Amino acid sequence: MKTTLTVFLKEVKENLRDRRTITSALLYGPLIGPVIFVLIMNTVLTRELNKADQPIKVPVIGAEYAPNMIAALKQQGLLPQPAIADPEEAVRNQGAEVVLRIPADFGTSWRKGEASQVELIYDSSQRDAGSSVERVRHMLDAYIRRQGAMRLVARGLAPTLMAPVTLDERDQSTPQSRAGQMFAILPYFFVLTVFMGGMYLAIDLTAGERERQSLEPLFANPVPRWKVLLGKLAAICAFSLTSLLIGVTGFGICGRLIPAEKLGMVINLGPSFAGQVLLIMLPLVILLASLQTLVAAFAKSYREAQTYLSMLMLVPALPSILLSVMPVKVAEWMYAVPLLGQQVGITQLLRGGQLSAQEIATCVISGLIVALLATLLTARVYSTERLAISA
Template sequence: MRFPLIRAIYRKEMLDMFRDRRTMISMLVVPLVVFPLVISVMMRFATRMEANAETEAKTMGIAARVTTPSVREALEKLGVPVKEKGDLRAAVEKKEVAAALEERGETIEVFVDSSNPSSTAAGDRIRTALSELKDQRIRESLRHSGIPESVLTPFTVKRTNIAGERKMAGSVWGTMLGYILLLLMFTGGMYPVIDMTAGEKERKTLEAFLASPAQRREIVMGKTLAAITAIIMTAMLTLASMVYSLHSNRLATKSEEMRNVMKTIPLDANTLAMLVATLIPVAIFAASLMFAIALFARSFKEGQSYLTPLALLVIFPALLGGLPGLQSTPALFLIPIFNASLVIRGIMLGDLSTVNFAVALGANLVYAAIAFVIATRQFEKESVLFRS
């Protein structure tokens, strides 16, 4: 292979890539603008919905049919209006009140609409108040009987999480990072690949490549390297965007545990190096596979129709590989895409074995080589290049 010719083709494709609006949108706008915006809006929307549910529960009030003064007193301490309604169930269904309760002997039934956040919030507050009242009554009965309250708690159960913040953060990040990275790698590389194959056919510029001194294999190498660059750029920009978005929006959640998870980003030099080593063979495989498929297309739109289903097929193995509790065996690390998602999760958790990492890396390098050979052979066929 003549590397000066490959470099010239690579530079030409990269220049075309940065001039193409659709490619720039898939490579830059989606990871750097759309992704942070979606995360920010979703987190703030969830926080706003939670706050609105609490406010609406206080405004709507609750309905009660009780006979015990202490129960009514406990409800009044909630700071919400306590109303009288004939049909308690209907009142909740019609949203006349957020929740309702009825005392029948020794049973108190609480009516809530679990599909309504404000009703759920009101029901939780009622159950908390009644639980405190029940504990108070038990303690009073024990005192009157001369029995110490310690009989209620003969021993204490303490739950200790040995995972630590780093591993907890790795669990959360590992679940979603592989799926998002792999999906955006395919979608980010799709437009450059279509443009340098079907797009060249449509513009009648592919013949100029074929008439150049470069061999078919050198042309494929230059074009594939440009596609790999686009895919790796998309992956790195997505990773940086995710880190920034989740870290900057961590205060939007009320959960202290989630704040710590989002604050503790398990990324160091070793982790980053392993991620890059995992993604490079996947990028070569993706670029070569998409290149081979897109060569059959005669126009840009036709190329989209061929590669869009491929990007959708990536979703399932990428998502499944990041699921927690999956028993990892060396055989699973042979499955393309799925193994990359497994490896990314293992890297973020810090429990990936060297054997499994080597198996996945070796398998993906083999798949990448096979895909590149297929792409080269397809490019050497006149029936594929000039398909009518």
């Protein structure tokens, strides 16, 4: 163990002097996610909240044909704007989010007691228009229900005839589970933080030393190569784990800066959440360190190793992508699959759920087994003469 400890301390000390490694592992990797996330979420939430509190401006074509309806919509917060010549083109070009068009025969149909039609023109592919369209649709629905009820009363009928079935909705979501949906991408940020924390170190300790022709003299020493490998892996894991700790802390701080409570959500990224995340991510730290070292061992230069590891970076994204496009019910077997188990476990914590001791143990033990296999494979590659030959 003395050899392993010596290699570990040497690599940690040398890489603490390397600005690129420090920037990637301890600054850029762990902090870029929280900073970008809080900026995006604050911008989006602030804009949507401001839009919800302010009257909504909607161009109205034919407002003179339904003055009573326009007056009722004004009371709900609609601010009619002058008519535009080509509403379809205006909506497609984002000149207007939504346009209300009232036909000339609206009044005639209304007086006859017939159904009067209005058109709501919008482009559902425009992301910014969604909330505005929903607000206008809600205003129109409220006006339609009220006028329908008044017509029935005028004819001596009960308004309840319009609704033979009443719907009582019981939403079982909690403020924290709704917040968990908003933070669904957070597990991938944690995996990416671990990856970035050890990537440049793994490249430098394998392909970098091979390119500098310092790996061959190191292997010439009368010590088992697996001890040298363990020292290097321990250094990579130390940087990755530190990066993860900074990232989890960063998200915990940034979570307090997001006005989620205004949307009826609760974000809990406190010490309990951080501790469980660090525990279930620990096997992934070892696994990714071994995989990064293994892939870098096949590169003859620093730049070539960067290319290989950039492609490897796509692998941790697969569970997040699959779960986002193919929502599945959480099953116990998922905790036994590395990457997927971490994704599912962290998502459960974000939704306010609790991970049982069995689920945590399954996630940790299965991850450690796979990490051990990856380490053994890396040690096998390290024992070959091909790796000792510098480029």
